[in-house]
Amino acid sequence: MRIVFFGTPDFAVPSLEGLIAEHTVVGVVTQPDRPRGRGQRVTDSPVKAVARAHDLPVLQPTRLRDPDTIAALSDLSPDLGVVAAYGKLIPGEMLQLPQHGMINVHASLLPKYRGAAPVHRAVINGDEETGVTIMRMVVALDAGAMLMKVTRPIGIDETSDVVERDLARLGVAPLLSVITQIAEGTVREEPQDDSQSTYAARLTKEEGLIDWSLPAAAIHNRVRGLYSWPHAYTHINGSRVIVLKSRVGSDPGSDPGTEQGTVVGISSDGMVVAAGQGTRLKLLELRPEGRRAMTVRDFLAGHPTPIGTRLGSDPGSDPGSDPK
Numbered sequence: 001m002r003i004v005f006f007g008t009p010d011f012a013v014p015s016l017e018g019l020i021a022e023h024t025v026v027g028v029v030t031q032p033d034r035p036r037g038r039g040q041r042v043t044d045s046p047v048k049a050v051a052r053a054h055d056l057p058v059l060q061p062t063r064l065r066d067p068d069t070i071a072a073l074s075d076l077s078p079d080l081g082v083v084a085a086y087g088k089l090i091p092g093e094m095l096q097l098p099q100h101g102m103i104n105v106h107a108s109l110l111p112k113y114r115g116a117a118p119v120h121r122a123v124i125n126g127d128e129e130t131g132v133t134i135m136r137m138v139v140a141l142d143a144g145a146m147l148m149k150v151t152r153p154i155g156i157d158e159t160s161d162v163v164e165r166d167l168a169r170l171g172v173a174p175l176l177s178v179i180t181q182i183a184e185g186t187v188r189e190e191p192q193d194d195s196q197s198t199y200a201a202r203l204t205k206e207e208g209l210i211d212w213s214l215p216a217a218a219i220h221n222r223v224r225g226l227y228s229w230p231h232a233y234t235h236i237n238g239s240r241v242i243v244l245k246s247r248v249g250s251d252p253g254s255d256p257g258t259e260q261g262t263v264v265g266i267s268s269d270g271m272v273v274a275a276g277q278g279t280r281l282k283l284l285e286l287r288p289e290g291r292r293a294m295t296v297r298d299f300l301a302g303h304p305t306p307i308g309t310r311l312g313s314d315p316g317s318d319p320g321s322d323p324k
Contacts, residue, residue, distance in 0.1 A: 002026045004078040007047040011168045012084035015105050018172040026076040027057045031087050065091050092139045102137035105171045111197035114142035119164040121200040124225030132171035134178045145189035148174040159227040205230040212261030216248045216279035235312040242287040249280035263309045271296045
């Protein structure tokens with residue numbers, strides 16, 4: 001197969017490497033170079049770095065509908081297009097360019113979690129299982145026929161970055177299998193049940209603010225679902241603090257009448273906070289604004305937070321250590 005590949009982040013790299021090993025990748029389309037990391041230096045996307053390492057032609061259009069881009073892809077004469085986390089919708093005229101159309105490596109069990117953040121939404125919602133769906137690309141968002149699925153359990157303490165990294169590797173085998181079936185004319189296409197579809201919206205920084213009225217399990221799922229961006233956070237004594245690791249607590253010391261967001265216990269490995277419905281969340285690892293990640297013990301050494309401190313929603317309303 002002569003394949004043109006569309007992808008940008010780390011999730012797409014295993015798929016591209018699998019295709020390079022088994023087929024002829026005639027071109028790679030990735031997002032334009034952008035500032036990345038803390039230093040905001042302009043660097044190659046992970047997919048572009050792999051493409052350059054294999055001397056593959058790279059296209060980085062700002063608009064996929066640009067006539068020059070469409071002409072360049074047409075000149076590559078691809079048999080098939082493969083998309084994995086490219087980051088933009090593929091226009092209809094481009095979907096028709098390859099002889100066998102385009103297929104997508106999507107990190108959910110469709111029709112659940114169509115959209116930009118399927119892994120994060122699955123973790124935030126407390127799902128016990130996720131997977132990868134190889135699907136036919138159509139103009140509508142993630143709505144094409146399903147060609148193959150593989151599943152993977154989600155551990156109760158797993159973060160979204162770990163799950164996503166594993167799914168990226170897990171999707172390679174079904175992708176290559178589907179391509180073989182397409183070449184042989186044996187692929188089976190299962191339409192999605194649109195009535196069962198859900199939408200996985202792009203993450204925003206605002207979602208990170210912890211609502212202590214939620215049950216501890218829901219807050220814990222948000223902590224791990226928003227890892228490693230944009231992170232869950234709260235305010236302690238007026239300062240914004242990112243919560244990196246947590247655990248649904250079972251420690252004694254909080255009764256159902258305790259005010260939500262109140263520190264009710266401190267142990268050698270964490271800080272126990274009262275959450276909604278009489279539940280408790282143990283904070284295990286924190287990162288104060290502009291500082292490194294640290295254990296709660298190290299945090300408390302520099303930021304005294306006695307029992308009775310209330311964790312606030314924002315600096316203006318944070319009651320600090322007022323125990324009332």
